[in-house]
Every structure is written in C-alpha cells, then in structure tokens.
Amino acid sequence: MRVVLTGGGTGGHIYPALAIAREIARQHPEATFLYIGTDKGLESRIVPREGIPFKAVEISGLKRKLSLENVKTAWKFIRSVSRSKQLLREFRPDVVIGTGGYVCGPVVFAASRLRIPTIIHEQNVEPGLTNKFLARFVNAVCVSFEESLGHFPQKKTTVTGNPRATEVLLGNALAGRASLNVPLGKRIVLIVGGSRGARAINEATRELLKDVSAYPDTHFVYVTGEVHYEAITVSLSDWQLPENVTLLPYVHNMPDVLAATDVIVNRAGASFLAEITALGVPAILIPSPYVTNNHQEKNARGLERAGAAMVILERELSGQRLQQALDSLLRDPQHWQQMREASLKLGKPDAASAIYQVVKHVGKS
Structure with a gap:
C-alpha cells in the first residue's frame, strides 16, 4: 500500500x-x-x-x-x-x-x-x-x-x-509515576497549558500553589511550558515549593504521565481531548480564546454537556476559581467517578x- x-x-x-x-x-x-x-x-x-x-x-x-x-x-x-x-x-x-x-x-x-x-x-x-x-x-x-x-x-x-x-492507551501508569517520583496511593493532578504553556493558566496556578498543602493525598504536576519555565521558577524563588508539587518545563513521556493522572487541567485541543476521553480522565478545561473560529471552546462545551469536564473561560480564570473546580472533584469521589464514566463513554x-x-x-x- x-x-x-x-x-x-x-x-x-x-x-x-x-x-x-x-x-x-x-x-x-x-x-x-x-x-x-x-x-x-x-x-x-x-x-x-x-x-x-x-x-x-x-x-x-x-x-x-x-x-x-x-x-x-x-x-x-x-x-x-x-x-x-x-x-x-x-x-x-x-x-x-x-x-x-x-x-x-x-x-x-x-x-x-x-x-x-x-x-x-x-x-x-x-x-x-x-x-x-x-x-x-x-x-x-x-x-x-x-x-x-x-x-x-x-x-x-x-x-x-x-x-x-489509540496511541495514548500504550502509556504505562507505573512508569509515569516513577518518572515523577510519585508513590502509589497518591492522586495526581496534572496542570498543563499545551506544549508551549499558557500565561493565564500559569498565573492562576501560581495562586493555587499557595493552598495545595491542604491536599496531602494529592500530588500536583505543574507543567509550565518551556518558554515560561525560567520566569516562573524565578517568581516562585521567594517561597518554598510545597512537597506535593513537581514543577516541569515539559513532559516528554506524556502517555505514561496521562495514564497515571486522576484530574487534568488543560486547554481544549482536539487531540488532547481524544487522549483524555480514551483514558477517562476528568478534566477542567480552559479553552484558548486565540484559535480560529473559537473551536477550542466548542470542543470543550461538548465534553461539558456530556458531564466529562468542567469549563472555565480564560477571562473568568483565577486561582480561586481553579481551586473551587478542583475541590468539587478531589473532595467528592462520587462526582469524580461520574465524570470519569462520562469521559470513557465519549472516548474512542x-x-x-x-x-x-x-x-x-x-x-x-
């Protein structure tokens, strides 16, 4: 052929x-x-x-x-x-x-x-x-x-x-945890704004990090994007990063990390949504407002209507709003399970x- x-x-x-x-x-x-x-x-x-x-x-x-x-x-x-x-x-x-x-x-x-x-x-x-x-x-x-x-x-x-x-299903959750040094039994929240990062997500996450010690059974993996990593590292240098936070510029073994992820915060690109619904990962989506025909919000709203994701528009995003969304998943196992099942139903x-x-x-x- x-x-x-x-x-x-x-x-x-x-x-x-x-x-x-x-x-x-x-x-x-x-x-x-x-x-x-x-x-x-x-x-x-x-x-x-x-x-x-x-x-x-x-x-x-x-x-x-x-x-x-x-x-x-x-x-x-x-x-x-x-x-x-x-x-x-x-x-x-x-x-x-x-x-x-x-x-x-x-x-x-x-x-x-x-x-x-x-x-x-x-x-x-x-x-x-x-x-x-x-x-x-x-x-x-x-x-x-x-x-x-x-x-x-x-x-x-x-x-x-x-x-x-199809490809993301080849990921190995144990390998993903090992690469992040996160032990079994701890939930993983992955926060990422795409391969280059997203300024609005980074600003909200900096606010959020001040309170993540309130989730001792959860590890936060914060992927800044390579272009933002140095500036964010400097901005966080005046206080000690909580032990349950891993700060990275980029994730090279994303299928493995996604396989280990319990909740994800990200943009709403189509390939990314295909990956998380194949795995059934509950999501907090912050669609990019800078794409043609606003297609990311339309992608995200489809998952929201199905009960597989929560959507926060960038203009409404703050550390407090992000924490409220995470609370509704991390402190309510039934809600998390419902979103997981809805996500898997959408996955192909x-x-x-x-x-x-x-x-x-x-x-x-």
Missing part, C-alpha cells in the same frame, strides 16, 4: 496523521508513505524525525475577510495544485489522507482531480475552512465528534474519533483502527 499523508501548521493536524501512518504500517508492514506539507510548518521538522519522506509545497491560509492577501493565496493555491499533481504522479499513491491545515487543500484537491482515492479527517467539533472546502471532492470524511456530522455530506461521513486516542480508543477501515473501503471503491 502506498499512502500520501498531508496536514500541517500545528501538532493537532500532524500527530493524527502520524498516528494513522503507524496504524496502516501495523496492518501493512510493506506500506510506503510520503508526507506533503510546507517548509514553514512544524511538519517539516516533526515528520522527518519519524522516518517518513517529506516533500513541500508553497501555500498559505485564506483570510476570513476579503483582502489582497487572498488574491495572492489563490494564485499560490493554483501553483500548489500543479506541484501536488507532479508529486502524486511520481509517488503513485493508493490513497491520499488529509488531516487539516491549509496545506491539505491543494494536495487533496489535486488527488481528487487525478481520481486517486481521498480521505479527510476533522479533529475539531467545528471544521476548519480547508476541510469544509474539500468535503465536496473527497471519497470519505472521518470526524472525531458526533456533533461534526451536520457539517459534512452524510453519506460519506463516519465518526471514527481521533487516532491519537479504537479510532486509528476505525480510520484504517475507511482507508480499506475507499481503496477498494
């Missing part, structure tokens, strides 16, 4: 594509892959480290308002479609899979014009502009949330979940396998 993957701009588009590649490789050890992205996107650095050949096209995203930049983008799109056709003819894929981001546009569109079977995967509740555009041309659409179904043609859309959910741990089934079906059609 020969597979072209495309998706980029953020890890939320790239890592699902890589998870799909790993599932296809598991099912077809002889499979070969090509990843098409942009030189400027994160994919140009992440994908080669995974050992997957990478080729680039030049493209930029459309603005949501009429502008001269959109005229330039339209011209780049035409050129990128031509470049994509060239790459596709050379590689001769059996299927092309797009996981979002504007680079998917010319690649998947070119594949559809060449009558190569095509699939797109949408991670968020609210689809991005590129996937909305591509939906009319592709053979199949895979979505992560039931709530996304109304945005795509019904006959070719399947709820598969996010393939990152077999997402990668479900997408592979769509790949097989499209490849035969």
Whole structure:
C-alpha cells in the first residue's frame, strides 16, 4: 500500500496523521508513505524525525475577510495544485489522507482531480475552512465528534474519533509515576497549558500553589511550558515549593504521565481531548480564546454537556476559581467517578483502527 499523508501548521493536524501512518504500517508492514506539507510548518521538522519522506509545497491560509492577501493565496493555491499533481504522479499513491491545515487543500484537491482515492479527517467539533472546502471532492470524511456530522455530506461521513486516542492507551501508569517520583496511593493532578504553556493558566496556578498543602493525598504536576519555565521558577524563588508539587518545563513521556493522572487541567485541543476521553480522565478545561473560529471552546462545551469536564473561560480564570473546580472533584469521589464514566463513554480508543477501515473501503471503491 502506498499512502500520501498531508496536514500541517500545528501538532493537532500532524500527530493524527502520524498516528494513522503507524496504524496502516501495523496492518501493512510493506506500506510506503510520503508526507506533503510546507517548509514553514512544524511538519517539516516533526515528520522527518519519524522516518517518513517529506516533500513541500508553497501555500498559505485564506483570510476570513476579503483582502489582497487572498488574491495572492489563490494564485499560490493554483501553483500548489500543479506541484501536488507532479508529486502524486511520481509517488503513485493508493490513497491520499488529509488531516487539516491549509496545506491539505491543494494536495487533496489535486488527488481528487487525478481520481486517486481521498480521505479527510476533522479533529475539531467545528471544521476548519480547508476541510469544509474539500468535503465536496473527497471519497470519505472521518470526524472525531458526533456533533461534526451536520457539517459534512452524510453519506460519506463516519465518526471514527481521533487516532491519537489509540496511541495514548500504550502509556504505562507505573512508569509515569516513577518518572515523577510519585508513590502509589497518591492522586495526581496534572496542570498543563499545551506544549508551549499558557500565561493565564500559569498565573492562576501560581495562586493555587499557595493552598495545595491542604491536599496531602494529592500530588500536583505543574507543567509550565518551556518558554515560561525560567520566569516562573524565578517568581516562585521567594517561597518554598510545597512537597506535593513537581514543577516541569515539559513532559516528554506524556502517555505514561496521562495514564497515571486522576484530574487534568488543560486547554481544549482536539487531540488532547481524544487522549483524555480514551483514558477517562476528568478534566477542567480552559479553552484558548486565540484559535480560529473559537473551536477550542466548542470542543470543550461538548465534553461539558456530556458531564466529562468542567469549563472555565480564560477571562473568568483565577486561582480561586481553579481551586473551587478542583475541590468539587478531589473532595467528592462520587462526582469524580461520574465524570470519569462520562469521559470513557465519549472516548474512542479504537479510532486509528476505525480510520484504517475507511482507508480499506475507499481503496477498494
């Protein structure tokens, strides 16, 4: 099987594509892959480290308002479609899979014009502009949330979940505890604002840390993000960090740590939500207000409606508000258990396998 993957701009588009590649490789050890992205996107650095050949096209995203930049983008799109056709003819894929981001546009569109079977995967509740555009041309659409179904043609859309959910189940809770030096019997609260951190979450957490000694049976793992770590370390230097707090810039073994986590505080990126619902981790979500079309809040509200998470908007966030939310989980085992069960009901741990089934079906059609 020969597979072209495309998706980029953020890890939320790239890592699902890589998870799909790993599932296809598991099912077809002889499979070969090509990843098409942009030189400027994160994919140009992440994908080669995974050992997957990478080729680039030049493209930029459309603005949501009429502008001269959109005229330039339209011209780049035409050129990128031509470049994509060239790459596709050379590689001769059996299927092309797009996981979002504007680079998917010319690649998947070119594949559809060449009558190569095509699939797109949408991670968020609210689809991005590129996937909305591509939906009319592709053979199949895979979505992560039931709530996304109304945005795509019904006959070719399947709820598969996010393939990152499959990978997180490989985490080892004992290894996660050992890496943090947290003994069995202590609950773990993981506070993280994404790979780069989030200033608002960091400010609220600094307030919260003054009172965490009131939870002697709980260990707090506070991940600042690498860009904030030094400044936060300095800001905390005038008082002693409680013994039940671990301060880290980044977590490299996140699947292991997540497997050991009892409550998580984080943003509401789609891949992250797929991971925590696969594991059934009760969550306090603080959606980023700085993303396109406010899709993180829409993701978070879906979990909130299902009873799997509590949502605090960034403008309402404070140390006190965060502590109140944590109290309702840490001091009420029944509430925690209800949220865990609701989270597990939303989880789709077999997402990668479900997408592979769509790949097989499209490849035969």
